[in-house]
Amino acid sequence: MKFTGKNQYIFITIMxxxxxVSVSCQTAPARGWSGPAAVDGTIYxxxxxxxxxxxxxxxxxxxxxxxxxxxxxxxxxxxxGPAPKAAIYSHPVSDGKSxxxxxxxxxxxxxxxxxxxxxxxxxxxGRGKAIIGSAAVxxxxxxxxxxxxxxxxxxxxxxxxxxxxLLGKKIxxxxxxxxxxxxxxxxxGKLYAFDLKKGLKEESLLWTFSSNGAITAGPLxxxxxxxxxxxxxxxxxxxxNSGRVKWSFKGSGWFWEAPxxxxxxxxxxxxxxxxxxxxNVYGINALTGQKIWEFGTQGSVRASPVISGNTVIxxxxxxxxxxxxxxxxxxxxxxxxxxxVLSNMxxxxxxxxxxxxxxxxxxxxxxxGTRVWEVSTYPxxx
Amino acid sequence: xxxLWNVLIFQxxxxxxxxxxxxxxxxxxxxxxxxxxxxxxxxxxLTIKQIKASKSMATVQPRMQELQKKYARDKQKLSGExxxxxxEAGINPVGCIVPMLVQFPVWIALYQAILRALAxxxxxxxxxxxxxxxxxxxxxMVPLNEKFLWLNLTEPDRLMILPVLVGGSMWLQQKxxxxxxxxxxxxxxxxxMLMMMPLxxxxxxxQFASGLAVYWTISNVIGIVIQYLVTGWGGxxxxxxxxxxxxxxxxxxxxxxxxxxxxxxxxxxxxxxx
Numbered sequence: 001m002k003f004t005g006k007n008q009y010i011f012i013t014i015m016x017x018x019x020x021v022s023v024s025c026q027t028a029p030a031r032g033w034s035g036p037a038a039v040d041g042t043i044y045x046x047x048x049x050x051x052x053x054x055x056x057x058x059x060x061x062x063x064x065x066x067x068x069x070x071x072x073x074x075x076x077x078x079x080x081g082p083a084p085k086a087a088i089y090s091h092p093v094s095d096g097k098s099x100x101x102x103x104x105x106x107x108x109x110x111x112x113x114x115x116x117x118x119x120x121x122x123x124x125x126g127r128g129k130a131i132i133g134s135a136a137v138x139x140x141x142x143x144x145x146x147x148x149x150x151x152x153x154x155x156x157x158x159x160x161x162x163x164x165x166l167l168g169k170k171i172x173x174x175x176x177x178x179x180x181x182x183x184x185x186x187x188x189g190k191l192y193a194f195d196l197k198k199g200l201k202e203e204s205l206l207w208t209f210s211s212n213g214a215i216t217a218g219p220l221x222x223x224x225x226x227x228x229x230x231x232x233x234x235x236x237x238x239x240x241n242s243g244r245v246k247w248s249f250k251g252s253g254w255f256w257e258a259p260x261x262x263x264x265x266x267x268x269x270x271x272x273x274x275x276x277x278x279x280n281v282y283g284i285n286a287l288t289g290q291k292i293w294e295f296g297t298q299g300s301v302r303a304s305p306v307i308s309g310n311t312v313i314x315x316x317x318x319x320x321x322x323x324x325x326x327x328x329x330x331x332x333x334x335x336x337x338x339x340x341v342l343s344n345m346x347x348x349x350x351x352x353x354x355x356x357x358x359x360x361x362x363x364x365x366x367x368x369g370t371r372v373w374e375v376s377t378y379p380x381x382x
Numbered sequence: 383x384x385x386l387w388n389v390l391i392f393q394x395x396x397x398x399x400x401x402x403x404x405x406x407x408x409x410x411x412x413x414x415x416x417x418x419x420x421x422x423x424x425x426x427x428l429t430i431k432q433i434k435a436s437k438s439m440a441t442v443q444p445r446m447q448e449l450q451k452k453y454a455r456d457k458q459k460l461s462g463e464x465x466x467x468x469x470e471a472g473i474n475p476v477g478c479i480v481p482m483l484v485q486f487p488v489w490i491a492l493y494q495a496i497l498r499a500l501a502x503x504x505x506x507x508x509x510x511x512x513x514x515x516x517x518x519x520x521x522x523m524v525p526l527n528e529k530f531l532w533l534n535l536t537e538p539d540r541l542m543i544l545p546v547l548v549g550g551s552m553w554l555q556q557k558x559x560x561x562x563x564x565x566x567x568x569x570x571x572x573x574x575m576l577m578m579m580p581l582x583x584x585x586x587x588x589q590f591a592s593g594l595a596v597y598w599t600i601s602n603v604i605g606i607v608i609q610y611l612v613t614g615w616g617g618x619x620x621x622x623x624x625x626x627x628x629x630x631x632x633x634x635x636x637x638x639x640x641x642x643x644x645x646x647x648x649x650x651x652x653x654x655x656x
Binding site: 029030031033087089104132169170172187189212213214231232233253254256271272273274275300302342 | 508512521525
């Protein structure tokens with residue numbers, strides 16, 4: 001074949017088509033990784049089908065499911081085509097009446113807890129920027145951060161905007177509200193503390209803490225201390241009132257999600273390189289920041305761990321759930337899930353609820369390590 | 383294979399773009415422009431080779447058409463004679479394609495780097511970590527700021543300015559490199575490609591992250607400058623086709639035997655005709 005004239009153009013055109021297919025297939029589409037939340041014996045979760053679903057915690061019987069209305073998206077060359085469904089990363093939170101969560105399409109929803117009916121959405125029409133973090137409900141308001149750099153405060157009853165405040169860079173962190181104070185991290189590497197008695201404004205900003213990496217994790221607050229992880233591979237313990245650093249702990253990778261605490265044991269997890277043998281689960285003395293134990297999973301750990309009794313449960317991208325001794329970090333058991341687990345888990349009534357990347361929701365008996373029930377939240381269409 | 387791609391192409395481009403971002407005032411648009419210049423400098427020898435190959439191709443066009451006419455019914459003979467002609471003229475037919483081929487992986491890697499480094503989706507950001515070099519500077523930079531002028535670099539340009547810039551600059555460059563020909567079929571192909579390529583790229587720009595379109599625009603502009611310095615405006619301001627091939631029914635010129643350039647002698651680049 002001669003690479004001249006017509007042949008040359010045909011060749012280039014073919015290469016361009018290959019390019020288009022390649023780039024479209026090489027990037028990761030937004031699918032969501034919403035995890036389960038337990039409220040009064042019911043398990044709520046967002047699904048990769050763009051739905052919010054409710055199941056009976058005891059046996060997994062479906063109670064309801066609601067498809068979130070999706071604003072129009074542009075037509076794509078992507079392998080899967082345009083996304084016709086909402087991508088949900090945030091975990092449902094509830095005030096008893098409503099389930100709240102946001103979507104990658106930039107819409108925040110309130111659904112009725114008993115029927116799943118849509119109570120309201122914000123904005124009422126159109127779309128905003130991606131909402132990745134979960135919400136916090138406090139005093140009749142619901143707070144969340146958005147990729148447009150704003151913190152929003154909505155009326156939990158009707159979804160009307162009460163306040164919004166611009167931090168600047170994207171906010172994927174879940175806010176924590178305690179004692180009229182709101183704490184939230186941002187892509188700018190800062191953790192912000194607001195006095196909610198004064199509202200969300202410049203004057204209500206109490207202090208900021210700066211790390212050397214983005215903050216996507218939500219802050220954990222215990223014993224007048226705020227524990228916050230950063231992409232600079234450090235976990236920080238800050239004084240709740242001043243934001244002063246009490247101690248810092250260096251991990252092997254990004255701290256994407258919040259740590260958990262029981263008594264004085266803090267358990268934090270890292271995103272890591274699969275190929276490297278780094279440890280990425282740490283048991284840390286919450287008072288001193290000293291490492292008590294460490295454990296390595298095969299894959300990254302994005303989701304927060306959970307603690308139940310003397311058991312630490314860690315979900316990994318390596319398709320496994322690890323059960324560890326809380327005081328020593330030694331492995332009790334490993335449960336294969338056949339799919340990565342990126343979602344936060346929840347513990348209720350002796351069960352840990354796990355939602356895998358491929359849409360399998362499982363209830364696992366923590367004591368026995370057995371699956372009590374499992375349902376597919378993303379059934380394959382026939 | 384995937385590891386080779388990541389280690390040799392994607393990771394160097396990704397990490398270099400993040401380092402450039404940190405140097406260039408945390409502006410990823412500027413980092414893409416700097417990266418484009420670096421890539422064009424690295425591929426400069428190949429670009430020159432391509433331009434010279436195209437230029438040589440143009441010089442043998444009359445002789446080519448003679449051969450096409452002479453061996454119109456004997457494709458095998460035509461193919462052999464064509465290769466012989468290329469050999470005599472010192473032309474490597476693949477020379478026109480190689481620089482283009484080299485750029486494809488760069489485009490793909492850059493596209494991935496843009497989406498991942500700018501955290502277009504949480505999955506992209508999560509997949510970014512294993513691809514970053516272990517430098518605190520790099521880790522402290524991600525995710526990068528996606529704003530550049532009026533653009534969100536992870537999204538297509540809603541104002542439609544970039545599709546016009548990409549299509550326009552590509553048309554200009556294409557017009558400059560198009561080899562003039564008197565062959566009606568080739569003329570028709572040239573005309574079609576002159577319109578199709580810019581339109582295709584403009585259409586891609588409507589769909590892809592505008593960061594990639596910034597790369598295409600800057601790369602085209604650099605290409606136009608290099609082309610101008612080596613061959614002048616080329617086919618851009620030539621309204622008439624070159625004289626029909628000698629010996630053709632439309633020719634008024636007497637046929638003269640073709641003389642291949644002496645082997646080993648370098649042909650000088652022609653400056654623009656003024």
